[in-house]
Amino acid sequence: MRSHKEIAEEILGYPIGEDGCAPCPGAALHTAQSGPRDWRIWFDGEGKPHEYCFHNSCQGARDDFMRTLYRAISDEERGTRGTRKPVPKYQRPLPAAPKAQKVKPEDLNEDLAAALAARVEESITFDWLRAHSPVEIPDNPRAWGELLLKELYPSGSRILVFTAFASQGQYLYVVGDGVYKLGRKPGIKAVKAPRLPAGGDNGVWFLTAPITGKWEPNPGKRDPQGNLMPGRRHSACCTSFPFLVLESDNLTPDVWLKILVQLADPIVAVYTSGGKSVHALVKVSAATPEEFNAIKEGYILRLSPVGADAAAITPVRLSRLPGCMRHGTTGEFGTYIKYDKPRLQELLYLNPAAVHGEPILTMPSRKTRKAVK
Numbered sequence: 001m002r003s004h005k006e007i008a009e010e011i012l013g014y015p016i017g018e019d020g021c022a023p024c025p026g027a028a029l030h031t032a033q034s035g036p037r038d039w040r041i042w043f044d045g046e047g048k049p050h051e052y053c054f055h056n057s058c059q060g061a062r063d064d065f066m067r068t069l070y071r072a073i074s075d076e077e078r079g080t081r082g083t084r085k086p087v088p089k090y091q092r093p094l095p096a097a098p099k100a101q102k103v104k105p106e107d108l109n110e111d112l113a114a115a116l117a118a119r120v121e122e123s124i125t126f127d128w129l130r131a132h133s134p135v136e137i138p139d140n141p142r143a144w145g146e147l148l149l150k151e152l153y154p155s156g157s158r159i160l161v162f163t164a165f166a167s168q169g170q171y172l173y174v175v176g177d178g179v180y181k182l183g184r185k186p187g188i189k190a191v192k193a194p195r196l197p198a199g200g201d202n203g204v205w206f207l208t209a210p211i212t213g214k215w216e217p218n219p220g221k222r223d224p225q226g227n228l229m230p231g232r233r234h235s236a237c238c239t240s241f242p243f244l245v246l247e248s249d250n251l252t253p254d255v256w257l258k259i260l261v262q263l264a265d266p267i268v269a270v271y272t273s274g275g276k277s278v279h280a281l282v283k284v285s286a287a288t289p290e291e292f293n294a295i296k297e298g299y300i301l302r303l304s305p306v307g308a309d310a311a312a313i314t315p316v317r318l319s320r321l322p323g324c325m326r327h328g329t330t331g332e333f334g335t336y337i338k339y340d341k342p343r344l345q346e347l348l349y350l351n352p353a354a355v356h357g358e359p360i361l362t363m364p365s366r367k368t369r370k371a372v373k
């Protein structure tokens with residue numbers, strides 16, 4: 001009688017390694033790059049097969065393979081082998097997964113941006129934005145970070161917070177629960193922290209997509225041996241992709257703000273980088289990165305000619321956490337330049353109930369609203 005592994009190899013049409021690794025039966029359906037250790041098959045004490053792949057897009061092909069394998073194993077055990085010999089159909093490559101169409105960002109059209117900005121006569125200052133913010137911005141900046149996270153994410157959401165940009169995050173804010181200081185590596189327990197960080201060398205960021213909080217293998221990152229590295233901030237760790245970030249690195253803040261306030265898109269928050277730039281958070285409510293990327297194309301086509309940075313519009317995006325201090329900046333050659341005085345990442349506008357078709361410019365000012373009452 002053949003071993004269950006041999007039966008699996010016959011169906012696959014190729015050998016399975018000592019460690020159970022082999023090319024995934026659904027590799028052609030992977031939407032991220034395939035690696036030699038992505039897929040693994042093992043047999044439990046009863047010889048029952050189990051399998052796992054780091055990718056999700058191949059699930060259908062893997063289910064199909066497992067059904068064929070179960071049938072072949074039971075045929076083998078009943079001694080009916082030969083009446084229905086499995087066909088090694090996985091030798092044939094499956095058709096490739098369809099690729100999302102990529103649009104090319106347009107170059108900045110300065111005349112168009114200037115003409116659009118010129119439609120707003122009054123000057124849009126930080127004070128103007130605060131006066132028109134539907135949620136009142138408190139005087140104490142230390143309250144801003146938590147206010148923004150509480151207003152924009154449902155209770156129980158887990159938001160990753162960073163004091164180092166290129167890292168796996170240092171804090172977790174759980175809406176309705178509080179702040180946790182996270183371990184640097186898998187297996188290190190998070191501990192409750194009194195508050196969000198006050199500042200960072202280059203400032204403080206939050207991941208705009210809520211996460212599970214678990215470490216997961218990152219299909220985009222491998223160690224020198226080719227194994228997937230664990231991470232807690234890549235797209236497989238995110239539970240939804242609710243917002244995109246609009247920022248401009250080629251327009252002056254006054255022109256950019258005059259454009260932002262006219263947009264019909266649901267802008268839920270506006271804040272500064274602690275440097276010169278002003279960022280807007282827009283509600284897109286995408287469930288998956290694929291859905292996010294489909295939505296993003298429209299934004300890039302429409303807003304890249306008037307100064308929006310297309311490269312900043314990604315499903316997994318760190319954005320400045322308002323109310324935190326930025327102590328310096330990293331210059332062109334990687335040298336750190338400390339500011340004379342720390343700069344505040346300022347919260348300028350907050351509107352969790354933003355809907356499409358109501359530009360910031362149409363929001364009544366706080367004074368007007370009080371007068372109406």
Ligand SMILES: [Zn+2]
Nearest residue numbers: 024053055058
């Ligand atoms: Zn797979």
